[in-house]
Amino acid sequence: MIHTTAIVDPGARLAEDVEVGPFTVIGPDVEIGAGSRIGSHVVIKGPTVLGARTRIFQFASVGEDCQDKKYAGEPTRLVMGDDNVIREGATLHRGTAQDRGETTIGSRNLIMAYVHVGHDCLIGNDCVLANQVTLAGHVTLGDFVILGGLAAIHQFCHFGSYAMAGGGSIITKDTPAFVMINGNPAKPHGLNLTGLKRRGFSKEAILALSESYKLVYRQGLTVEQALAAIRGRFSLPETDAFVASIEVSSRGIVR
Template identity: 40%
Template sequence: MQDETFIHPLAIVEPGAGIGAGVQIGPFCHVGPDVTIGDGTRLISHVVVAGATTIGRNCTIHPQAVLGGPPQSTGHKGGRTTLTIGDNCIIREFVSMNTGTDFGRGATTVGDNGHFLAYVHIAHDCAIGNNVTMTNGVTLAGHIEVGDFVGIGGLSAIHQFVRIGHNAFIAGGSMILGDVIPYAMVGGNRATLRGMNVVGMKRSGVPKAEILKLRRAYRILFDRTRPLAENIERVREEFADSVYSMKVVDFMLARGKRQFTLPPLKGAADDDADGQD
């Protein structure tokens, strides 16, 4: 990374844009007047940054990415809304991220250390956590919440207003219509739960004892012999000493009227998780 700011002669940076120290803006980029770019960020070439967009420090943005375009919503009346991207993000070719809507959150937010591969789309009013990876062709509709350390496989699509909990893993080609609990694996066209994301939990430093508790809690939560509300209360009582299990319970209790939690495959309430303990 160069220490001095460099703007290629073939780039357009409009008056009013805020450009940090050491920023590199390559040829044929277009940076709008309401844009702020943090120190050390690099726009390789052919990047469009529009709208009221703030990009953090030390990001790398690849050709044909379009950041801060207006929301793709007929309800938006043109009010000033924003896109904020955190530090140390890698944004690959043809990624698009839109600003929020004036009837929604008014903001789209992306956390630190994100890795967004080619053709990812993040729609209006989404809130993306830290250390999130979205592989090629992932498509998010509006008003989606994604927790920290989430991995989403290629060509997956997520319905509006869905919540994805921390440390969840979504298999490639999944169609997500409901909320994904923290630490879960999901997959399929009209996706279902496939157990707990044991590998992801280990990588994140979750203790083995807590992983075992989570897997037991999972089996109780999705035991179809009892109502879900009863299962949640049972887990709440039996696993009150487990911070991670309580995060799952709190996530499920925070559902809105329009939301439902993805269930396991019909007749499969067990946590397979590739047989890992």
């Protein structure tokens, strides 16, 4: 299951059925779960934990030292869940001691070719990062996020669950859950209605989210006034999540 030209450090822990392709290098303190397939010319450096059924394509670099001048060789980590797909040339870096010390990626994510995930990022589940998406350090993505090709997110930004960014977007502010953004700088363009319908959200929830979006973006209210109005009008889990994704903002939301 391990190609004869691959180099696997004795300190690495691979499940018995893990496949490793030609000329791949796996360092110490790397753990790879069952059913995983690692392609050719991949470099995995630890401490790194990859869950079950991970699929990594050629020339990806996973768990490398971060690109941060403050980093001084501390044993920080990269931890990924199950069923993730990492395409060609992607670069995923470990965390820094100045933050959580860990870059965390959930399960069932598709990380396409030449994507960069910077240090200390926190990515949820079921996200799609299209070709050449770039996440700076300390970026947080919720669940079911879609980022179009060449989109870039500034450090410390939050990008809410079920939100979507169009290709080439430059994102320097926080993006509320369920919102669709696009442009340079990125601006809101309504709710991600197609995504909500595909994910089975009820008509009641979509209507309430649409009204909540209008309160934030189209009524001339301050953010605080809009959130108070939403709380007073709706009591659904979806509108609560929308409000929470704005309240967590430290950089201000896209406007």
